[in-house]
Amino acid sequence: MSKPGLSFARPAPKPSEVPTIVNRKSRARRPASTPASLPVYRGRFATEQAERLLWRAGFGPRRGQADQLARLGLRGAVLSLTRPVSTGLKGPAPILENGQPLAPYDVWGNDVLWWLDRMVRTEAPLIERMTLTWHDWFATSNEGVNSQRLMINQNRTMRGLCLADFPAMLTAITTDPAMLLWLSLSGSTKQAPNENYAREMQELFTLGAGDGYTETDVREHARAMSGWTNSWNQATGVPDDFHFDPTLHDDGIKTIYHHTGNFGWRDSLRLVLHHPDHPRYFVTKLWSYFSPEPLGAADTAAAATMYVSSGKQIRPLVEAYLMHPLIYEGSRLVKPPIVQIAGMLRGIDRYIDTDAWVWESALVGQTPFYPPNVGGWDATQWLNSATWLGRFNLTSQMIVSKHVLNPATARYDSDPRRLTEHAIDFWGGPTLSRATVGVLRSYARSAAIDAATASWQREQYPVITENALRALVVASPDYQAC
Amino acid sequence: MSEPNNGRSCACQDFSRSELLRRGAVAAGRGLPAIEPGMPRPAGTGLSRRGFVLASAGLALTVYGGGRLLDPAAFSEGIAAAATVSANQPVLVSVYLQGGIDSMSVLYPTGDPLYTQFRSDLAVAPGGTPFAEDPTLAWNPLAAPIQQLYAQGKVSVMPTIGYTDPNQSHFTSRHYWEVGATQADLNTGWLGRYLDVVGAADNPLQGLSLDYALQPSLATARMPVATISLPSSYSFYAPGVWGVQETLMYDAFDSLGAVGIDSRDSGLIQSGQAAQMSNKLRTQLLQFQPAAGATSTTTLPAGYPTATDSFPARMAAIPQMLAAGLPLSCVSVSTDSVFDTHESQAAPFAASLAEVSQTLLAFQQDLEARGLDDRVLTVVWSEFGRRPQENASAGTDHGAAGCAFVIGTRSVGTMIGEWLGLSSGLDPLGNLKETADFRSLYCSLLEQWLGHDATGIIPGAAQLARYTVVK
Numbered sequence: 001m002s003k004p005g006l007s008f009a010r011p012a013p014k015p016s017e018v019p020t021i022v023n024r025k026s027r028a029r030r031p032a033s034t035p036a037s038l039p040v041y042r043g044r045f046a047t048e049q050a051e052r053l054l055w056r057a058g059f060g061p062r063r064g065q066a067d068q069l070a071r072l073g074l075r076g077a078v079l080s081l082t083r084p085v086s087t088g089l090k091g092p093a094p095i096l097e098n099g100q101p102l103a104p105y106d107v108w109g110n111d112v113l114w115w116l117d118r119m120v121r122t123e124a125p126l127i128e129r130m131t132l133t134w135h136d137w138f139a140t141s142n143e144g145v146n147s148q149r150l151m152i153n154q155n156r157t158m159r160g161l162c163l164a165d166f167p168a169m170l171t172a173i174t175t176d177p178a179m180l181l182w183l184s185l186s187g188s189t190k191q192a193p194n195e196n197y198a199r200e201m202q203e204l205f206t207l208g209a210g211d212g213y214t215e216t217d218v219r220e221h222a223r224a225m226s227g228w229t230n231s232w233n234q235a236t237g238v239p240d241d242f243h244f245d246p247t248l249h250d251d252g253i254k255t256i257y258h259h260t261g262n263f264g265w266r267d268s269l270r271l272v273l274h275h276p277d278h279p280r281y282f283v284t285k286l287w288s289y290f291s292p293e294p295l296g297a298a299d300t301a302a303a304a305t306m307y308v309s310s311g312k313q314i315r316p317l318v319e320a321y322l323m324h325p326l327i328y329e330g331s332r333l334v335k336p337p338i339v340q341i342a343g344m345l346r347g348i349d350r351y352i353d354t355d356a357w358v359w360e361s362a363l364v365g366q367t368p369f370y371p372p373n374v375g376g377w378d379a380t381q382w383l384n385s386a387t388w389l390g391r392f393n394l395t396s397q398m399i400v401s402k403h404v405l406n407p408a409t410a411r412y413d414s415d416p417r418r419l420t421e422h423a424i425d426f427w428g429g430p431t432l433s434r435a436t437v438g439v440l441r442s443y444a445r446s447a448a449i450d451a452a453t454a455s456w457q458r459e460q461y462p463v464i465t466e467n468a469l470r471a472l473v474v475a476s477p478d479y480q481a482c
Numbered sequence: 483m484s485e486p487n488n489g490r491s492c493a494c495q496d497f498s499r500s501e502l503l504r505r506g507a508v509a510a511g512r513g514l515p516a517i518e519p520g521m522p523r524p525a526g527t528g529l530s531r532r533g534f535v536l537a538s539a540g541l542a543l544t545v546y547g548g549g550r551l552l553d554p555a556a557f558s559e560g561i562a563a564a565a566t567v568s569a570n571q572p573v574l575v576s577v578y579l580q581g582g583i584d585s586m587s588v589l590y591p592t593g594d595p596l597y598t599q600f601r602s603d604l605a606v607a608p609g610g611t612p613f614a615e616d617p618t619l620a621w622n623p624l625a626a627p628i629q630q631l632y633a634q635g636k637v638s639v640m641p642t643i644g645y646t647d648p649n650q651s652h653f654t655s656r657h658y659w660e661v662g663a664t665q666a667d668l669n670t671g672w673l674g675r676y677l678d679v680v681g682a683a684d685n686p687l688q689g690l691s692l693d694y695a696l697q698p699s700l701a702t703a704r705m706p707v708a709t710i711s712l713p714s715s716y717s718f719y720a721p722g723v724w725g726v727q728e729t730l731m732y733d734a735f736d737s738l739g740a741v742g743i744d745s746r747d748s749g750l751i752q753s754g755q756a757a758q759m760s761n762k763l764r765t766q767l768l769q770f771q772p773a774a775g776a777t778s779t780t781t782l783p784a785g786y787p788t789a790t791d792s793f794p795a796r797m798a799a800i801p802q803m804l805a806a807g808l809p810l811s812c813v814s815v816s817t818d819s820v821f822d823t824h825e826s827q828a829a830p831f832a833a834s835l836a837e838v839s840q841t842l843l844a845f846q847q848d849l850e851a852r853g854l855d856d857r858v859l860t861v862v863w864s865e866f867g868r869r870p871q872e873n874a875s876a877g878t879d880h881g882a883a884g885c886a887f888v889i890g891t892r893s894v895g896t897m898i899g900e901w902l903g904l905s906s907g908l909d910p911l912g913n914l915k916e917t918a919d920f921r922s923l924y925c926s927l928l929e930q931w932l933g934h935d936a937t938g939i940i941p942g943a944a945q946l947a948r949y950t951v952v953k
């Protein structure tokens with residue numbers, strides 16, 4: 001079936017085309033600068049800062065990874081994430097309890113595990129994190145799509161373009177089958193143009209709610225974008241053959257943002273991308289994925305200039321953002337729940353060996369491929385009494401029962417300092433504040449020493465205390481926010 | 483832990499499957515209760531935690547074993563104080579029938595010639611008890627428990643409630659009902675906005691979702707609300723930890739939370755407040771934890787159906803919590819049964835209707851036995867009804883207007899809206915036309931039951947009609 005007028009976005013650069021960093025040390029020492037005039041963090045860049053970078057731009061460090069990254073210096077560290085040498089997966093492939101590998105297209109929940117596995121095993125964490133960002137930006141739910149295959153295909157498209165240019169991303173997602181179904185652009189005809197996509201494209205994807213466009217613009221965009229359709233496989237009921245049908249397209253004259261012409265869907269994208277409100281909306285929204293602190297007015301303007309002058313490239317902006325002082329000096333970001341799960345697994349060097357993560361992800365409040373609505377997840381609301389319970393109880397799923405310390409057989413010294421160190425080390429050695437470590441040591445003293453009177457208690461209480469300390473380390477506020 | 487939900491009687495796999503995931507997703511979605519900077523720390527209580535654990539261990543058996551009242555003397559001072567304040571406060575319970583219930587199989591238009599024509603497979607057999615206020619309708623025998631309450635004057639029936647320009651998306655129409663307006667962009671629930679005005683900053687139980695995820699109607703902008711699956715399952719578990727180390731571990735929740743709250747970092751403050759709020763909730767609910775060593779199977783008070791899902795247990799938890807003096811105000815429960823019956827409707831619908839009806843009757847009788855029935859009003863609703871014309875799969879597709887009920891000793895017990903009949907009661911798409919508006923129902927409940935002006939809570943309240951809902 002031919003697809004008139006349709007050519008998909010240019011592909012993402014192949015790994016061989018991505019520049020690698022030749023001399024990391026000399027780059028790291030060079031005074032930091034970026035093409036536009038966004039400020040660059042000039043403070044200490046040590047393990048703690050590298051750890052924060054890995055949580056903001058990825059899924060937290062594996063054991064020792066923050067130290068390695070810190071040695072590259074800020075710029076080297078950022079570029080190693082934005083221009084990864086390898087985008088491969090490292091470590092054992094997923095095997096479920098029943099001995100089966102994943103069937104991401106077909107078995108319920110295996111789509112979620114397929115992506116979680118990538119988050120855990122990737123050697124290019126920013127690529128996966130940006131894919132998660134785009135999944136939230138163009139939030140599409142399998143609740144409406146009902147096809148794990150189409151959802152995963154969309155996910156691959158987002159991954160391929162995640163650091164490319166936004167016009168290519170918008171073009172690819174507008175014509176992506178999962179999106180065509182989700183926001184009803186497929187089946188939108190000249191007789192009954194569906195406004196769903198036209199509205200969300202402006203409100204959520206490119207311009208933001210406000211007075212930048214009118215209800216008439218929504219209707220005229222809908223007319224311009226009419227003509228997409230698909231068929232349904234008679235045997236399986238599965239949607240297929242997504243295409244643009246000129247006979248369903250309204251080829252009358254439309255007026256959008258005071259421009260008049262016989263516009264089609266590509267014109268709609270061109271017009272919205274050239275709308276004066278777009279650059280500011282884009283750079284503000286992109287920033288919000290990396291920091292809870294607002295970017296100041298001057299920096300927003302600089303970022304918008306940089307975005308436009310680069311041809312709406314994503315990568316340069318992400319690089320500048322990740323070097324911004326607010327990332328290292330501003331308030332912490334509450335870790336998105338799925339980032340927390342992937343990060344805990346990375347910290348303990350565990351791989352996908354159970355489907356429990358599917359419902360655990362629901363209990364902590366973020367199941368990939370099932371955002372709550374087209375607006376995506378609300379990152380200001382990750383923590384409530386149910387999700388906090390879910391986060392705490394993740395520990396029991398993380399620590400396979402055979403690895404739980406048995407007070408009848410295990411022996412631990414009761415020294416509170418050492419007990420606390422062991423527990424922090426169990427999770428790969430996350431950085432905790434002095435105050436948090438103080439609370440943990442105080443707990444260890446009460447639980448392992450003060451509470452023990454009989455000799456068996458002096459032997460067994462340190463072991464039970466160590467089990468509790470493991471849970472407390474990852475329940476601490478330090479570990480919820482990065 | 484086991485998989486949290488097994489939606490039963492769901493003819494539409496996609497709905498239940500996605501709903502399972504949505505439960506988690508919505509919890510993180512828009513309109514959740516903010517744990518705002520500046521919120522006071524949970525009030526301390528005079529009773530030590532260890533003492534509390536010990537005191538409550540035996541009580542848990544009392545609650546679940548015999549369903550008898552708890553001894554208020556066992557409560558900590560803080561909870562007792564809240565109980566005193568809340569002793570005469572009205573409680574509104576919202577029961578959501580998931581998936582869009584086929585109202586024409588609850589109260590069915592027996593004798594309407596179009597009924598058997600539309601429902602050649604699914605028509606309920608003649609002979610059901612006539613609906614007293616309009617005998618062209620009859621109660622499905624499986625809804626006899628509701629009919630029994632109706633006969634006692636405790637049920638107001640809305641045979642066709644909805645809104646103009648009905649939306650047939652589960653998501654969108656439910657959203658409208660949850661937020662109390664036909665507005666896609668409202669991100670607080672109608673009960674949440676009420677709690678934002680009248681609620682307290684240190685009582686998460688004032689808005690209680692008995693679910694894994696916040697029920698959107700309770701989404702507030704400022705005040706804390708609680709989300710728990712069951713009071714007995716708000717349970718923190720650390721493997722290999724018990725006894726004194728466990729008790730001290732909970733104290734450390736508060737200490738760790740304080741580290742976050744005492745920082746100047748908004749992310750850490752939010753995390754610290756979540757830790758302390760969750761621990762407060764844990765202590766409020768401790769009395770419902772099964773005692774150590776007890777099996778987790780709980781016996782519900784008499785009358786509740788034995789079900790494989792958690793709906794009866796969740797409903798039974800409400801009188802127990804009220805009897806225990808817990809300061810509830812608005813409670814939201816969703817059926818586990820999914821009424822999205824696109825195909826082979828008859829059997830799963832029957833099982834679900836029977837379970838829901840028996841539970842609602844048992845709930846009312848439970849409240850009466852405890853002397854709490856004057857304090858509780860229950861509104862039962864669904865996002866839409868189903869299309870009168872059954873489909874080719876012996877099921878029904880999404881429709882427009884559907885049924886709702888207001889149940890309670892104080893319910894006025896008279897019909898709201900009317901049944902127009904199938905020849906004149908359908909819209910151009912063949913769906914039931916609404917004869918009552920859910921926003922008017924909400925305004926009426928707010929003003930007559932909760933005693934609060936609906937203006938500022940329900941958009942456009944001044945233009946909306948009011949119904950008499952309370953006697």
